[in-house]
Amino acid sequence: MEKYLISGGNPLYGRVDISGAKNAAVAIIPAAILVDGPCRIENIPNISDVNHMVEMLYKMGASVKMINKNTFEIDCSHLRSVAPPHDMARSMRASYYFIGALLGRFGRATIDLPGGCYFGVRPIDQHIKGFEALGAEINIEHGMIDATTRDGLHGNTIYLDVVTVGATINIMLAAVRAEGVTVIENAAKEPHIVDVANFLNSMGADIKGAGTDVIKIKGVRELHGGSYSIIPDQIEAGTYMALAAATGGEIEICNVIPKHLESITAKLEEMGAEVIEKDDSVVVRKEPGKRLEKANIKTLPYPGFPTDMQPQLAVLLATAKGTSIVTEGVWDNRYRYVDELKRMGAVIQVDGKVAVYEGVSELSPASVKACDLRAGAAIVIAALSASGTSEVEDIYHIERGYEDFVTKLTALGARIKKVQVPDGGELERVN
Ligand code: EPU
Numbered sequence: 001m002e003k004y005l006i007s008g009g010n011p012l013y014g015r016v017d018i019s020g021a022k023n024a025a026v027a028i029i030p031a032a033i034l035v036d037g038p039c040r041i042e043n044i045p046n047i048s049d050v051n052h053m054v055e056m057l058y059k060m061g062a063s064v065k066m067i068n069k070n071t072f073e074i075d076c077s078h079l080r081s082v083a084p085p086h087d088m089a090r091s092m093r094a095s096y097y098f099i100g101a102l103l104g105r106f107g108r109a110t111i112d113l114p115g116g117c118y119f120g121v122r123p124i125d126q127h128i129k130g131f132e133a134l135g136a137e138i139n140i141e142h143g144m145i146d147a148t149t150r151d152g153l154h155g156n157t158i159y160l161d162v163v164t165v166g167a168t169i170n171i172m173l174a175a176v177r178a179e180g181v182t183v184i185e186n187a188a189k190e191p192h193i194v195d196v197a198n199f200l201n202s203m204g205a206d207i208k209g210a211g212t213d214v215i216k217i218k219g220v221r222e223l224h225g226g227s228y229s230i231i232p233d234q235i236e237a238g239t240y241m242a243l244a245a246a247t248g249g250e251i252e253i254c255n256v257i258p259k260h261l262e263s264i265t266a267k268l269e270e271m272g273a274e275v276i277e278k279d280d281s282v283v284v285r286k287e288p289g290k291r292l293e294k295a296n297i298k299t300l301p302y303p304g305f306p307t308d309m310q311p312q313l314a315v316l317l318a319t320a321k322g323t324s325i326v327t328e329g330v331w332d333n334r335y336r337y338v339d340e341l342k343r344m345g346a347v348i349q350v351d352g353k354v355a356v357y358e359g360v361s362e363l364s365p366a367s368v369k370a371c372d373l374r375a376g377a378a379i380v381i382a383a384l385s386a387s388g389t390s391e392v393e394d395i396y397h398i399e400r401g402y403e404d405f406v407t408k409l410t411a412l413g414a415r416i417k418k419v420q421v422p423d424g425g426e427l428e429r430v431n
Helices: 022-034 048-059 086-090 093-106 125-133 165-175 191-202 234-247 258-270 307-318 338-343 373-385 405-411
Strands: 002-008 012-017 035-042 063-068 071-075 108-112 136-141 144-149 157-159 181-185 206-208 214-218 223-229 249-254 274-277 281-286 323-327 347-351 354-358 367-369 388-393 415-420
Touching: 002 373, 012 234, 012 405, 022 035, 022 048, 022 071, 022 093, 022 165, 022 191, 022 234, 048 063, 048 071, 048 086, 048 093, 086 093, 086 108, 093 108, 093 125, 093 144, 093 165, 125 136, 125 157, 125 165, 165 181, 165 191, 165 214, 191 206, 191 223, 234 249, 234 258, 234 281, 234 307, 234 373, 258 274, 258 281, 258 307, 307 323, 307 338, 307 347, 307 354, 307 373, 338 347, 338 367, 338 373, 367 373, 373 388, 373 405, 405 415
Parallel strands: 012 249, 035 223, 157 181, 367 388
Antiparallel strands: 002 388, 002 415, 035 071, 063 071, 108 144, 136 144, 181 214, 206 214, 249 281, 274 281, 323 354, 347 354
């Protein structure tokens, strides 16, 4: 078992480079299935979720060359399977992108129902509605999805009942090589949707409107190889922004697209942190010891405040002056980290999708758990802001989504160590 040992309470200073966007990479890698020829993909974050996707492709017969830790050349011309490996598909959410990509290329896919972080029910009905509208037949039995087509996929107009990132991308993948025109209405607008469309267009697809709520895809016969670089990760950047506001100090978050961070910037400024936007970086500054002001947060699809930043900002509300209210507008259950924050002295009441934070003057160190990826990042921020030594367990969740987390934090002056804990073993303290 591995844990983080964190000695918190000191302000952080320095620069951090943001990696490529996880949620773009986990879609772009299976999207390579649609391409005949080698795709050189740069700025791939070196994290377990992404490495998992690459390994699945490799096991299905793709040729994969690692150029360096963030650049892969993937050629799916000779893919020999339409069934991604069971255990791997089951263990992560984004494996559902294999359905759209395999249907689009071969008209067939067989895959386990996806896993991933638990935020309450995570249906895929809108993905299925989209595939069926394009002419696929979908059977779900014994935890497996079997998707087939009789005579290929045909363009259609699909109105999504809810704004969903996954279904928007998945339908786009299926439609790229379908006959005719597909229109996705009420589409999600997240930056990584635009990135997936840009990747596909650079390989010869004809997708217009990504980033708006109507996406039009004109089917093309085939896609050709090429080279593409993934955008910076909006949520990784936001996490370091929240960190600077939590610990105090000054962090320049480099290699970002400041426009993608506007909702986070606005909330941090409202709370009293200083944010300076530059061309491709943002600087977040807060006087050590100064308490932030309360704020209310409602998470929404992009360009609203991202649900994937809710736990990290909540850590700030836990010690802000006064009472703050968070309303989760995307997932049914995204407050599992609250019990961990309470162990650190936070005063929080949750009622369904609403959480009320009574700001306390400081958090105290504790032994806590990472409940999921973003909750885990939030707990690390909390531990770094609390004076004294905390332990964070179940850190594999965090390492699914944050490249070189300990190295990047250490370079900012954080006192954090990853330690192996033998069963029943004692932890060494860090100072
Ligand atoms: N929904 C449906 N039916 C569907 C699909 C979604 O009702 O067929 C609902 C969901 O239950 C949810 C809402 O629509 O209430 C939005 O779900 P969405 O499909 O947008 O989420 P996702 O594609 O499963 C991605 C990210 C999540 C992020 C959400 C929202 C990936 C792999 N995951 O999930 O990221 O929270 O979009 O922005 O892209 C993370 O990175 O930590 C993470 C969880």
